[in-house]
Amino acid sequence: MRRTLFENITQRVLTEPAPAPDEAALAELAKSVDRAARAKLGRSLSIRQVDAGSCNGCELEIHALNNAFYDLERFGLRFVASPRHADVLMVTGPVTKNMREALLRTYNATPDPKWVVAVGTCAVDGGIFAGSYAVAGGVEEAIPVDLHIRGCPPSPAELLQGLIALLEHAR
Amino acid sequence: MALIDSIKHSATAKAHRPWPRVVVGDDGWKKAIDLLARGRCTLLGLWGDAPDVHMALLDEKAGDIAVVSYACKDGQYPSVAARHPPALRLERAIGSLFGLEAVGTPDARPWLDLGFWDVRHPLGKRARAQKPAPYAFLPAEGEGLHQIPVGPVHAGIIEPGHFRFTANGEHVVRLEQRLGYVHKGIESLMDGASLDEAAKLAGRTSGDSTVAYSYAFAQAVEAALQLDVPPRAAYLRALMAELERLANHFGDIGAICNDASFTLMHAQTGILRERTLRAAEACFGHRLMMDMIVPGGVARDIAPEGPAQLRALLADVRIVFPRLIELYDNTASLLDRTVTTGIVKPALVRRFGAGGTIGRASGRDFDARRKPGYAPYGELKFDVPVLEEGDVNARVWIRIREVEQSLALIEQILSRLPEGTTRAPIKASARFCEGLGVAEAFRGDVLIWLRLDGTGRVARCHLRDASWFQWPLLEAAIEGNIVADFPLCNKSFNCSYSGHDL
Numbered sequence: 001m002r003r004t005l006f007e008n009i010t011q012r013v014l015t016e017p018a019p020a021p022d023e024a025a026l027a028e029l030a031k032s033v034d035r036a037a038r039a040k041l042g043r044s045l046s047i048r049q050v051d052a053g054s055c056n057g058c059e060l061e062i063h064a065l066n067n068a069f070y071d072l073e074r075f076g077l078r079f080v081a082s083p084r085h086a087d088v089l090m091v092t093g094p095v096t097k098n099m100r101e102a103l104l105r106t107y108n109a110t111p112d113p114k115w116v117v118a119v120g121t122c123a124v125d126g127g128i129f130a131g132s133y134a135v136a137g138g139v140e141e142a143i144p145v146d147l148h149i150r151g152c153p154p155s156p157a158e159l160l161q162g163l164i165a166l167l168e169h170a171r
Numbered sequence: 172m173a174l175i176d177s178i179k180h181s182a183t184a185k186a187h188r189p190w191p192r193v194v195v196g197d198d199g200w201k202k203a204i205d206l207l208a209r210g211r212c213t214l215l216g217l218w219g220d221a222p223d224v225h226m227a228l229l230d231e232k233a234g235d236i237a238v239v240s241y242a243c244k245d246g247q248y249p250s251v252a253a254r255h256p257p258a259l260r261l262e263r264a265i266g267s268l269f270g271l272e273a274v275g276t277p278d279a280r281p282w283l284d285l286g287f288w289d290v291r292h293p294l295g296k297r298a299r300a301q302k303p304a305p306y307a308f309l310p311a312e313g314e315g316l317h318q319i320p321v322g323p324v325h326a327g328i329i330e331p332g333h334f335r336f337t338a339n340g341e342h343v344v345r346l347e348q349r350l351g352y353v354h355k356g357i358e359s360l361m362d363g364a365s366l367d368e369a370a371k372l373a374g375r376t377s378g379d380s381t382v383a384y385s386y387a388f389a390q391a392v393e394a395a396l397q398l399d400v401p402p403r404a405a406y407l408r409a410l411m412a413e414l415e416r417l418a419n420h421f422g423d424i425g426a427i428c429n430d431a432s433f434t435l436m437h438a439q440t441g442i443l444r445e446r447t448l449r450a451a452e453a454c455f456g457h458r459l460m461m462d463m464i465v466p467g468g469v470a471r472d473i474a475p476e477g478p479a480q481l482r483a484l485l486a487d488v489r490i491v492f493p494r495l496i497e498l499y500d501n502t503a504s505l506l507d508r509t510v511t512t513g514i515v516k517p518a519l520v521r522r523f524g525a526g527g528t529i530g531r532a533s534g535r536d537f538d539a540r541r542k543p544g545y546a547p548y549g550e551l552k553f554d555v556p557v558l559e560e561g562d563v564n565a566r567v568w569i570r571i572r573e574v575e576q577s578l579a580l581i582e583q584i585l586s587r588l589p590e591g592t593t594r595a596p597i598k599a600s601a602r603f604c605e606g607l608g609v610a611e612a613f614r615g616d617v618l619i620w621l622r623l624d625g626t627g628r629v630a631r632c633h634l635r636d637a638s639w640f641q642w643p644l645l646e647a648a649i650e651g652n653i654v655a656d657f658p659l660c661n662k663s664f665n666c667s668y669s670g671h672d673l
Binding site for chain 1: 289328329354461494
């Protein structure tokens with residue numbers, strides 16, 4: 001263990017420079033983030049991730065945000081275990097009918113001010129699962145959305161771009 | 172003797188490949204159940220195709236598979252679960268999705284249908300949904316018992332599901348799962364889908380196994396249409412499958428240790444996982460390699476710089492990974508959490524036909540790459556690690572050994588990659604035809620069965636994740652363990668919610 005720890009100190013840092021905020025995301029956010037919220041929260045946001053029906057592909061890439069290459073916490077962003085501790089709900093998947101109620105309750109359990117980031121192509125409008133008897137549609141079918149990060153799944157770099165855009169606005 | 176010969180049947184399906192499908196009456200159906208109950212064969216799948224139900228059986232020794240079909244009478248068929256419990260959730264799902272009733276079942280409660288849909292029996296005779304009766308969890312009674320409901324929204328970046336624990340102090344007396352929250356109706360979306368659309372759906376049944384699902388789906392289509400895949404495509408498929416296995420095993424080994432609060436391992440394996448995904452992207456243009464395996468071959472050839480990237484990855488892993496194994500093996504506080512925790516008995520694993528790391532950690536020597544086997548694995552050399560202990564530790568070690576095997580396989584594939592084309596043209600059949608595909612995902616065998624109509628579209632497709640036969644064993648594994656060890660047990664299983672819920 002000592003060798004591994006020692007090497008971690010001596011070898012070059014794996015963490016990569018931050019990407020520029022996503023332009024489209026900035027434009028989308030301009031509408032929704034109000035000034036009072038920005039002043040209150042500063043540059044530190046707690047994120048609660050909710051899978052509302054995803055195939056779990058998006059979850060894999062969201063997980064990757066915590067690895068040494070992307071190191072999400074350096075931006076003051078961190079994942080928390082309870083919606084009651086969260087400023088941001090990060091929702092994936094088409095919203096299944098079986099999850100709609102649970103998503104709504106999670107949203108209601110999140111204190112104001114809060115933002116919702118919908119992640120993945122399915123979260124926009126249900127994606128390839130739209131039209132099924134079991135799918136309600138995109139995240140907006142259940143709760144209001146402030147930012148969409150598209151992709152199937154979006155890469156960790158794309159997720160970072162979107163989240164940094166959110167931070168820029170929350171500043 | 173082939174499996175099918177021991178079961179009395181009245182007809183054989185004309186275009187079902189590569190294994191036979193036969194139509195049976197009450198005698199044949201009961202005989203099949205009898206073979207399962209006596210452990211003579213393993214349940215590989217049980218699914219509806221109203222008004223019929225199909226059951227796939229596996230003879231593990233011979234690698235032989237047979238599908239038996241029973242035509243329901245007035246929407247009823249004799250329950251398999253009445254004598255063979257591994258069929259229970261599959262039967263309950265058939266009940267909820269198709270409205271077909273398993274006569275004599277020990278548990279007729281719905282499954283997957285949680286009471287939120289507008290329709291009942293969406294894949295059978297549709298009817299307007301009525302207000303559902305409250306779901307009755309199985310009782311656990313006694314002095315000092317209390318219940319802990321968990322989910323569907325869990326604490327972490329995880330899929331949703333409900334766990335109902337009954338505990339006595341810290342000790343779990345009973346765990347009952349209730350799943351179906353991420354049910355997307357994939358099988359209904361498959362009905363009438365073009366091959367392209369269907370392949371995309373299959374590849375998004377469980378995102379972490381997208382390569383394996385695309386693999387099994389392509390096999391099923393190719394079997395139905397009697398297509399031969401170019402040798403180069405076969406090798407590239409295996410390359411993707413092993414990269415997917417590597418990435419997931421790295422992730423799992425780290426995540427299990429993380430749930431025992433050993434974050435150093437999580438950080439280190441996270442780096443290996445990321446490097447693997449980046450190599451996959453360099454080779455095939457997508458980190459998870461989604462939609463790269465398609466019926467007929469692969470969607471794109473490996474990038475010219477791909478092999479060099481992969482060799483660099485292998486070299487890197489070969490330096491770092493042995494140290495991490497040593498770290499795992501020499502950290503007493505970590506082993507204290509994993510050794511003897513969450514034991515699944517070998518007899519139970521055999522009975523349920525549980526595959527993947529869970530099966531092999533409890534003595535079930537089964538790997539679909541070897542038997543029934545598929546191209547190109549017959550030409551490649553690899554071992555299938557098996558342990559008997561069945562605890563969290565054994566499931567970690569199986570993953571470690573499989574990482575080593577995948578590294579060796581990738582090396583072999585790179586050195587033997589045939590030249591040539593990577594995709595055979597699809598010729599639609601003018602008649603109905605059926606195919607079955609089995610591929611070994613990182614968590615176990617995925618089975619996909621489909622029927623194509625005369626226009627080349629999917630008439631019916633069933634996808635069975637390995638998790639169907641693993642989730643129930645988690646209920647057994649946690650019994651007598653403490654509540655705080657549940658995350659550890661759960662992570663060591665790492666069953667798919669989406670793959671199960673469909």
